[in-house]
Structures are given as C-alpha cells and as structure tokens.
Amino acid sequence: MSTAAGHLPEDHHTFDDYLALEERSELRHEFVAGRVVLMSGGTRAHDQAASYVAQRLNDAYDKQGCVVFPHNRTLVVDRTAY
Numbered sequence: 001m002s003t004a005a006g007h008l009p010e011d012h013h014t015f016d017d018y019l020a021l022e023e024r025s026e027l028r029h030e031f032v033a034g035r036v037v038l039m040s041g042g043t044r045a046h047d048q049a050a051s052y053v054a055q056r057l058n059d060a061y062d063k064q065g066c067v068v069f070p071h072n073r074t075l076v077v078d079r080t081a082y
Contacts, residue, residue, distance in 0.1 A: 011035055011036075012034040012035065013031070013034055013035070013036055014034075015031065015079045015081075017036070018031035018036055018081060021036060022074070022081075027039070030081060030082050031080060031081040032080055032081075032082075033080070042071075050070045050071065051070060053070070054068045054069075054070035
C-alpha cells in the first residue's frame with residue numbers, strides 16, 4: 001500500500017488511540033506497528049497450554065518475587081501492546 005508523502009494509511013493509529021479504544025471496548029485488542037488488531041477468543045487447547053506455561057513459569061520464578069499472569073494482562077514493549 002502506498003501513501004502520499006507524510007500521510008499514514010487509514011488503519012494506522014497512535015498508541016494513545018489504542019489506549020482510548022481499550023478503555024471503552026468490551027473486546028480486547030493488540031497494537032502492533034500502528035495497527036489495532038482484534039484478539040480472538042481462546043480455544044480449550046490454547047487455555048490448557050497457557051495454564052501449563054504459567055504454572056511452570058510460576059514454579060520457576062515465584063521464589064524470586066515474580067508474579068505470573070496467564071490471561072487478561074497487557075504487555076507493553078516500546079509502545080507496542082500484546
């Protein structure tokens with residue numbers, strides 16, 4: 001997709017746009033490279049895998065004071081949100 005110099009594609013948003021959307025939305029989204037992407041619901045297999053990984057991470061890092069959240073958290077890295 002080409003755009004005119006200095007113009008962003010229609011589906012490009014700012015990080016602040018993303019945060020405002022998440023605040024008022026009942027659905028969850030990811031924000032990657034200026035694009036807001038709707039997250040799909042978890043399957044049974046996904047939930048089992050997430051539970052397994054979270055349990056193993058918790059076992060490994062609990063004594064170091066770390067907390068593991070397998071769901072319902074947003075991870076922000078360099079103004080990208082997962």
